[in-house]
Amino acid sequence: MGAMSQSKRAELIRRALDLFYRNGFHATGMDLVARETGVSKTAIYKHFRTKEDLILATLRLRDETFRNWLLRRMADLAETPEGQLLALFDALAEWFAQDSFRGCLFIKASAEYQDADHPINREALAHKRLLLDHFADLAAQAGFADPRALAAQILILKEGAIVLAAMSHSAAAARDAKRAAGQLLTSAARI
Amino acid sequence: MGAMSQSKRAELIRRALDLFYRNGFHATGMDLVARETGVSKTAIYKHFRTKEDLILATLRLRDETFRNWLLRRMADLAETPEGQLLALFDALAEWFAQDSFRGCLFIKASAEYQDADHPINREALAHKRLLLDHFADLAAQAGFADPRALAAQILILKEGAIVLAAMSHSAAAARDAKRAAGQLLTSAARI
DNA sequence: GAAAACAGTTACTGATCGGTTAATGTAATG
DNA sequence: CATTACATTAACCGATCAGTAACTGTTTTC
Numbered sequence: 252m253g254a255m256s257q258s259k260r261a262e263l264i265r266r267a268l269d270l271f272y273r274n275g276f277h278a279t280g281m282d283l284v285a286r287e288t289g290v291s292k293t294a295i296y297k298h299f300r301t302k303e304d305l306i307l308a309t310l311r312l313r314d315e316t317f318r319n320w321l322l323r324r325m326a327d328l329a330e331t332p333e334g335q336l337l338a339l340f341d342a343l344a345e346w347f348a349q350d351s352f353r354g355c356l357f358i359k360a361s362a363e364y365q366d367a368d369h370p371i372n373r374e375a376l377a378h379k380r381l382l383l384d385h386f387a388d389l390a391a392q393a394g395f396a397d398p399r400a401l402a403a404q405i406l407i408l409k410e411g412a413i414v415l416a417a418m419s420h421s422a423a424a425a426r427d428a429k430r431a432a433g434q435l436l437t438s439a440a441r442i
Numbered sequence: 443m444g445a446m447s448q449s450k451r452a453e454l455i456r457r458a459l460d461l462f463y464r465n466g467f468h469a470t471g472m473d474l475v476a477r478e479t480g481v482s483k484t485a486i487y488k489h490f491r492t493k494e495d496l497i498l499a500t501l502r503l504r505d506e507t508f509r510n511w512l513l514r515r516m517a518d519l520a521e522t523p524e525g526q527l528l529a530l531f532d533a534l535a536e537w538f539a540q541d542s543f544r545g546c547l548f549i550k551a552s553a554e555y556q557d558a559d560h561p562i563n564r565e566a567l568a569h570k571r572l573l574l575d576h577f578a579d580l581a582a583q584a585g586f587a588d589p590r591a592l593a594a595q596i597l598i599l600k601e602g603a604i605v606l607a608a609m610s611h612s613a614a615a616a617r618d619a620k621r622a623a624g625q626l627l628t629s630a631a632r633i
Numbered sequence: 634g635a636a637a638a639c640a641g642t643t644a645c646t647g648a649t650c651g652g653t654t655a656a657t658g659t660a661a662t663g
Numbered sequence: 664c665a666t667t668a669c670a671t672t673a674a675c676c677g678a679t680c681a682g683t684a685a686c687t688g689t690t691t692t693c
Contacts, residue, residue, distance in 0.1 A: 275554050277468035281651060291672060302651065358605055359553045363466050365544055367611040376609050404622040407615060411602030414549055418567050420558040424598060431595040435622055438629050471680060482642060
């Protein structure tokens with residue numbers, strides 16, 4: 252096993268991710284993936300036992316790249332932990348404004364494979380939990396009395412903004428969510 | 443046109459809605475719809491030109507029944523307009539706790555048909571706008587200075603809570619969102 | 634009661650679904 | 664140079680996709 256080089260495999264996952272993100276999972280057939288990546292179906296199935304395995308690989312790639320991008324952008328936009336929690340929504344606004352923005356891949360994956368014990372749903376949930384943990388870290392560093400609760404509220408605002416931005420094809424939700432987050436941060440109890 | 447009785451047609455839409463809600467749109471074939479409803483495919487296509495038309499009919503039914511249910515539940519749970527905006531999240535908690543809960547049909551529809559000008563996405567967006575309008579009405583009645591902005595924030599909390607509840611198969615997000623909404627309401631400017 | 638008009642069925646269309654088989658090309662090993 | 668091992672391909676599998684054609688009843692209308 253391990254026919255194609257590591258870089259070709261990575262490129263396959265990268266292109267499959269793009270197809271799934273733009274067209275959806277069920278709506279994207281493996282024949283299309285083969286055609287668009289230039290990798291024959293048989294070669295794909297040498298490295299991924301099933302379509303589901305390929306989807307999981309794209310989700311893992313997306314988790315890494317997106318979370319990397321978001322956390323770095325938050326850190327670049329603000330100095331303090333509290334400022335970073337607010338800057339989250341500025342980063343989201345930038346994302347929403349991109350032509351390629353089509354909502355959250357994990358929300359879409361979870362919507363199409365929603366069973367609690369489905370590996371795809373589990374992968375999506377894991378991504379959200381990692382974000383939640385990071386928000387909770389920032390909230391703890393900022394000295395809030397209940398960092399987990401505050402992080403949960405921030406995450407809810409983030410997911411709601413993404414869903415509405417994707418549906419309305421507008422970045423306005425990022426601004427609304429930021430104002431809400433600002434009020435939550437200023438009125439939350441501190442240690 | 444108009445072969446089957448009005449009640450049979452309504453029953454077909456009702457069952458198709460259930461199938462789409464549980465399995466997804468692309469993942470639910472018209473053969474399955476025919477099998478599960480007991481209505482032959484030809485009979486279905488006598489009344490719905492395409493699968494997309496059937497989907498739109500299920501979305502319109504869902505908009506009517508769900509919005510009716512939610513608004514009535516909010517009104518039953520609280521006396522004042524401000525109380526209703528908070529009770530929204532108690533109603534959501536009840537919904538999340540149901541075995542049949544599988545997220546928001548409109549979010550799922552928009553995720554699978556996300557083009558801005560796609561009729562399915564437009565229908566989903568229309569549903570959210572109607573909810574936004576109602577929240578804004580309540581906020582105006584409650585005497586808030588910027589009812590539209592507050593309504594937008596409430597809507598973001600609602601959508602975020604739904605997405606996270608569906609993904610995590612837990613009703614906890616309703617409680618977190620309610621606490622956030624409570625803080626927003628108490629700190630928002632009034633006329 | 635004849636004749637349109639219509640609701641309903643089964644059986645089918647070509648295309649595509651996820652996935653595999655059998656064969657070919659190619660590179661490394663003895 | 665022969666052979667083993669492996670990467671890759673075209674062609675194919677049965678099932679299912681959305682949608683339709685041809686046909687059979689049942690009403691409605693005159």
